[in-house]
Structures are given as C-alpha cells and as structure tokens.
Amino acid sequence: MADAITPRDKDYSQWYLDVVRHAKLAEHSPVRGCMIIRPNGYALWENMQAALDGMFKATGHENAYFPIFIPQSFLAREAAHVEGFAKECAVVTHSRLKIEGDELIADPASKLEENLVVRPTSETIIWDSYSRWIQSWRDLPILINQWSNVVRWEMRTRLFLRTTEFLWQEGHTAHATSDEAMDETLKILDVYATFCEDYLAIPVIKGVKTPTERFAGAVETFCIEALMQDGKALQAGTTHFLGQNFGKAFNCQFQNRDNELEYVWGTSWGVSTRLIGAMIMTHSDDQGLVMPPKLAPTQVVIVPIYRSDEDRVRVLEAAGAIESSLREAGVRVKLDARESQRPGWKFNEYEVQGVPLRVAIGPRDVASGSVELARRDLRSKEVVPVEGLSAAVVGLLEEIQTGMFDRALAFREENTREVNSYEEFKEVLEAKGGFIKFEWDGTDEMEAKVKAETGATVRCIPFSSTGKWETGDNPRVFWARAY
RNA sequence: CGGGGUGUGGCGCAGUCCGGUUAGCGCGCCUGCUUUGGGAGCAGGAGGCCGAGAGUUCGAAUCUCUCCACCCCGACCA
Structure with a gap:
C-alpha cells in the first residue's frame, strides 16, 4: 500500500501538497521556493496555454518575446513600480565564475557595469521598446502578449500558488486613448473569467482591487477572485489599467490626430501557473486530483483486464477498437496495456492523477459487448454498451465539465x-x-x-x-x- | 527577518535522552515462480561514509561546538 493522501479535514495544507505529489504534477527543487513541473503538470499547463492563446489571438493579440534580464535602472523609472517590486528582485551582478583554490566564486573581474534584474514582470523593458516603436496614432494600438517565466523572491512559497520562479503570460498593450485602454483592460478580464469558468470550471467574481491591493504602477487593477474548498479566496488573475504611467516613465509619446504630442495609454495583464493550484483546490478530493475534461491531458484511460493469453488477445483487440473510435471522436484517450502493472493498481493510479473517465474492459465485457465506465468526479461506475460508446463518452465529458462547475458554483454560493x-x-x-x-x-x-x-x-x-x-x-x- | 521543527538507502520513519558486535523497519527497486474485475503473494537479492566540519573518547548516528539545508507558523506577495 502506497502512502495515503492526507484527508482535507485533517490538514488542508498537507492534503494539497499530497495531491500535487501523488498526481506527479510538481515537486520542490534543490533551490528554495522553486518547483520542478513534472510531465503531468506541464501537460496541463500546455493545454491551458493553448486555450488562452487562442482567446488572445481571437481578440487581436500577437505573441512576442522580451529578454529575461532588465537593466536595473529601468526598474527605477516608475516610482510606484520600483517600490512594489524592489524587495523581491533577483539581481545579476557578474558574468562568470572562477576557481579560486578549491572554491568556485563569481569572478570579481567580471562585475557588470550595470546590474541586471531577473524580470519580476516586464512592463519596464517592454515600454522601453514601445517608446521607440511608437511615434504616431497610426502606430497604435499595440497588442502584445508574451509567454514567459518570471522571478519574484517571495519570503514564503507553496507549489503552484506562490513559487520563486513561475510561468505565466503577460499582456502589454499600448493605446491612443484612455477609453480604449480601459476597454482593453475589461475585455481581458472577461477573457480570463470565461477561461476560468469554461475551461477550469472555476466560478470567479469580477471586480476592482482596492488601492492597497493595486498593482505597483497601475491606475486601476481589476481581478477575478475564486473561492477554494477551505473557504479561503484566491486571486486567479488580474488586469491593469496603467493610464499614462509607463508612457510617462519611458517617455513614450505619440502625435494624435490633432497634431498634439500625447503620452501613450497602457494596460497589462497576466495569469500564471497559479491557476493549476486553483484548479486543484477547487475540484480535487481526498482520493487525489480531479481535472476538468477540457484541460485534462488524458480525458479517458482504457484499462484492459485479462488472465489467459487467449483473453489477452481478445480484450486488447476490443480495447484497441474502442481507443480508435474515441480518438476519431476527438477524445484524448490512452490505452494502458502495460503488463508491468495490474488493473487494480492502474485504477488507483489514474484516480489519483485525476483522469476524468476510465473504461475498464475484460473478458466478461467482450462477451457481452459492454464496458465498465467510471467517472472520476463522482467516483461512480456503470456498465454501458460498446455500441454508441464514443457518443456516450463525449456527452459524459461535457456533463462532467458542467457538473464540476455547477458544484463549485454551489459551494461558492453557500459560502x-x-x-x-x-x-x-x-x-x-x-x-x-x-x-x-x-x-x-x-x-x-x-x-x-x-x-x-x-x-x-x-x-x-x-x-x-x-x-x-x-x-x-x-x-x-x-x-x-x-x- | 522572528517563532517552531526536521536532516539516517529512492520515499516515509525508528534508533539519539542513558556512546559499545555486521545501523534496523515499512513502502519502493531487482530476479524467479504463482497471480491479474480495486493499490497481489511467496522466496531470494541490491542499495546507507547516519546533512557538513571540528572536538571529546579506547570507541560517536548517539555527547559538545560551529556551519548548512529544508519544512511549518507569521510579516511580504500572482
């Protein structure tokens, strides 16, 4: 018997860590506060990226990439921004190492002219570029997103929820008018809310942050807030109306239609791998991870069961046919025909890892033309005919997705x-x-x-x-x- | 940074108070046979300079000192 997951009502914090570990999503790295995202966790992130990226593109944004290193002086340009981030910046001061005696040290001779900051967020380096890219109202708007990692040297960390390095997307847009920038800020807030509700099945509340919670350098910060199973709130995403703060800080001006010189209006917005933490704490249970079908890397796993070689051939043939038909129906399906693990072990493994649906097929099923279908979210099982299975599975995946959202919403309403x-x-x-x-x-x-x-x-x-x-x-x- | 805790095979732990043969246990791992419809059973095996350094001693996982790392609770934060 493998070590068990701590029940939620015993120690919620330990439960969370157990789920992350047992589902093989991530683990602590040798560096304090950093995490190693394992294939199961990264596949989830890739699916989240794909969905969000599509929504960004559909709203007119394009991707770009700016450097991880920011000249230290850039951070100082916007007063509130530097005040907010100064205390959590990793700083690069040297460019090489050297062996002295039996010690490896930063070579004093390689000290940089100017320190580089590992980006905690990219407003400064991006607005520096914008100031060179923008001269006229005809250059606007600029609607750019980037997928990247950022580093914030937080005092305390938790896997996915708060790590020293995390993965995210950050949108940075430049506009000719205040209204247009505000519209953008609210439009992305809607994109985030839609993504959380439709994909992650997490109901969110949209609103404005108070001044104390406002992003460092923003005029107004908007957010989506979710409620976790333990009754604590989690900020799932933020969008910022930057006004002309960064336009002014980076001397980014344009000539408007009236031939006047004006500072550019801006927005920025981001969601991160924290959303994986939100997903875990919204849906998972004492048996392990529960993933919404739309984001699950594997939506259906097929577990074949057999004793004899004759059974093995028949069962695998039937299982393979089911796999093909599900794949044709657009389902992300995996047939686990490993001989090295027994069926019971596999049942447990996929349950802990949150695969939404499991198809079990053995000699009995082959004989009767049926399979056993098990839902992860409700932990229920039923025997269904192979005939029409694809359509049933597709329907069931949708039902699971909406069911998960409905339960999360009901929980939030009750709380x-x-x-x-x-x-x-x-x-x-x-x-x-x-x-x-x-x-x-x-x-x-x-x-x-x-x-x-x-x-x-x-x-x-x-x-x-x-x-x-x-x-x-x-x-x-x-x-x-x-x- | 303050308070608390933990460092012993891959993982989880016992042993430390009261120093004494080859440092144990569970899970995992390897080999073989039997198994396979909810985390298999039996047999045999591999794997550890006990976080690092110094000291006390005939003898240190165990006592002393110094250092390091990580975890938990606060302050800071997506």
Missing part, C-alpha cells in the same frame, strides 16, 4: 454571506470563512484594521449589474482570508 456589522463579520469569518459581503468605507485605515484584527482583506469591489463597480458611501465588497 458567500452578507453581514451587517463588524461583530457579525468576525463571527462568520471565524466560524465559516468564505466570502463575506460587508461594507467598506473606502479607506486604507479600515482595510488595515480589519486585516490586522482578522486576517481578512478586501478581495474585490464587485461590478454591479450595470457594468460599473458599485459606488456609494459604503458599498458592500467581498472580504475574505486569501492565499
């Missing part, structure tokens, strides 16, 4: 509560956690006080039905303890 006093706020937070809709007077002081006393922060100021965020003297906002 979103309105309160009318600070006393009640504290009681609910202690007893139940979750999102709490409670007033906010708009001051940093109140946020700081509540955070110090309860650990909760304003996760977002939600949009109202009119598309604008709620205003008024003391609007209700979403509070929660967060990751």
